[in-house]
Amino acid sequence: MWARQVIILMVTFFIAFLFQNAFLGRLGLPGSTPDLILVSVIAVALAYGWEVGMMYGFAAGILVDFAPSTEGVIGVNALLFMAAAFFAGRLLDPRDRTVPLLIGLTAGTVGAVILARGIIDSILGQPTVVWGNMAGLILSGAIYAGFLAPIVVMPLVWVVKKFTPEVAV
Amino acid sequence: MFQRRARVVIAVLIVVSLTFAILDLRGGKGPFATFRSVVGTALGGIERAGATVFSPVLAVGDWWGTWGDQRDTISALQAQNQALSDLVHRSAEDRARADALDGLLRVAGAGRYRITPAEVIAVGPEQEFSWTVTIDIGTQDGIERDMSVINADGLIGRIAAVHRTTSTVVLIVDPSMSVGARIAGSEEVGILSGTGDQNSLEFQMLDPLANVEIGAALVTFGSKNGKPYAPGIPIGEVTQVRGTAGQLTRVATIKPFARMSALSVVGVVVRPPRTDPRDSVLPDRPKAVTPSPTPMPSSTSAAGWSDATPAPSPKAS
Numbered sequence: 302m303w304a305r306q307v308i309i310l311m312v313t314f315f316i317a318f319l320f321q322n323a324f325l326g327r328l329g330l331p332g333s334t335p336d337l338i339l340v341s342v343i344a345v346a347l348a349y350g351w352e353v354g355m356m357y358g359f360a361a362g363i364l365v366d367f368a369p370s371t372e373g374v375i376g377v378n379a380l381l382f383m384a385a386a387f388f389a390g391r392l393l394d395p396r397d398r399t400v401p402l403l404i405g406l407t408a409g410t411v412g413a414v415i416l417a418r419g420i421i422d423s424i425l426g427q428p429t430v431v432w433g434n435m436a437g438l439i440l441s442g443a444i445y446a447g448f449l450a451p452i453v454v455m456p457l458v459w460v461v462k463k464f465t466p467e468v469a470v
Numbered sequence: 471m472f473q474r475r476a477r478v479v480i481a482v483l484i485v486v487s488l489t490f491a492i493l494d495l496r497g498g499k500g501p502f503a504t505f506r507s508v509v510g511t512a513l514g515g516i517e518r519a520g521a522t523v524f525s526p527v528l529a530v531g532d533w534w535g536t537w538g539d540q541r542d543t544i545s546a547l548q549a550q551n552q553a554l555s556d557l558v559h560r561s562a563e564d565r566a567r568a569d570a571l572d573g574l575l576r577v578a579g580a581g582r583y584r585i586t587p588a589e590v591i592a593v594g595p596e597q598e599f600s601w602t603v604t605i606d607i608g609t610q611d612g613i614e615r616d617m618s619v620i621n622a623d624g625l626i627g628r629i630a631a632v633h634r635t636t637s638t639v640v641l642i643v644d645p646s647m648s649v650g651a652r653i654a655g656s657e658e659v660g661i662l663s664g665t666g667d668q669n670s671l672e673f674q675m676l677d678p679l680a681n682v683e684i685g686a687a688l689v690t691f692g693s694k695n696g697k698p699y700a701p702g703i704p705i706g707e708v709t710q711v712r713g714t715a716g717q718l719t720r721v722a723t724i725k726p727f728a729r730m731s732a733l734s735v736v737g738v739v740v741r742p743p744r745t746d747p748r749d750s751v752l753p754d755r756p757k758a759v760t761p762s763p764t765p766m767p768s769s770t771s772a773a774g775w776s777d778a779t780p781a782p783s784p785k786a787s
Contacts, residue, residue, distance in 0.1 A: 323524045352476035352477065352479075355480045356476070364513065367502075375490045375493075376491030383484060
């Protein structure tokens with residue numbers, strides 16, 4: 302059970318990371334880049350509960366922090382992803398996991414994370430935050446996350462229930 | 471049980487994150503440099519592999535994105551191609567016209583004719599048994615009846631009718647035409663008549679005893695005031711001589727230099743030269759051999775028919 306869960310999480314991260322950097326990032330969409338990794342963190346929190354979601358969020362965040370194309374302070378993404386997993390997992394009861402709710406929750410969480418990242422980065426003064434773009438970034442990021450939410454969450458929940466039914470929420 | 475352990479783990483992870491952040495903020499690449507490079511190498515490899523995988527997909531996106539641009543580019547290129555090929559065709563045509571004009575200028579310069587260039591715009595129908603062409607200049611260009619018409623190769627004909635902007639030219643092959651001509655390099659004169667066949671005109675020599683060589687060139691003898699024919703214009707060459715010396719008249723067949731069936735740029739001699747250019751207009755070609763060359767009377771002015779009646783030529787007797 303543990304092994305299967307870990308494998309599922311690793312594969313999830315791998316796919317999310319691959320699509321995020323090699324595909325979505327290069328589409329050149331207006332506004333922010335669709336944050337597929339963050340959506341996957343929310344999806345894991347919804348599928349496995351907020352505790353596993355937070356652990357996955359930590360791992361994903363740390364890896365993103367260390368990844369070549371990120372130049373932020375190490376640990377910030379880890380904290381933000383953990384917070385996102387916590388709120389998403391706590392707020393949404395698994396029983397009313399409907400598509401509109403999923404979209405709204407994911408969009409809201411992602412928007413909040415973008416805002417929080419802006420605040421933290423400007424406090425730490427690490428990458429220079431351009432606040433003029435912030436509204437557009439939050440809006441576009443939330444919209445993209447809303448589109449991604451059902452595509453990511455539904456298959457993940459199905460996989461989780463199929464292969465690790467004991468720990469699925 | 472799991473919940474409690476998980477919460478402990480999460481608390482530890484939060485602390486670890488914060489520690490990382492603080493350590494990273496302390497400056498220097500210190501504790502993370504190695505780890506960062508290892509993770510970076512691994513994830514960078516994944517990114518590169520992904521890039522390879524997704525490149526075709528992204529290329530499709532590019533293709534969609536640039537679809538309109540490409541259509542524009544294609545139509546722009548087509549227009550450009552059309553314009554360029556037009557230019558190529560035109561420039562070939564222009565070159566041909568320029569060559570024709572060059573030849574015309576050479577003739578005009580050699581004979582010191584003042585010419586007005588023109589272009590043949592229509593050819594009279596052959597079934598009417600007259601050989602005429604229409605050129606695109608007329609009275610408003612100073613053209614008058616009976617002016618000589620030449621091209622780069624030689625005599626074409628004369629102006630038969632003039633209108634405001636066009637003129638009709640009777641070609642020398644027309645059966646009604648007769649031109650006073652002289653064999654280049656000698657004083658043998660005669661009358662050239664059209665036959666309707668553009669490769670064989672008839673040249674009747676006045677001196678029945680004259681010796682004519684195949685290949686000898688003919689030039690116009692010239693008329694009074696240069697009308698209808700200015701002197702010294704090349705006409706053609708002898709291809710055949712009929713009749714024996716001593717007959718009442720001897721007839722030579724002449725092939726004109728100018729191809730009457732392929733006329734484009736011609737020139738109308740609006741003013742003949744003050745002095746007869748003699749044979750100087752003829753292009754450099756193997757000169758007609760005259761049996762006993764006589765010194766040319768260089769001071770001979772443009773002569774009319776009357777004073778051009780040939781003296782008994784010494785070489786023929």
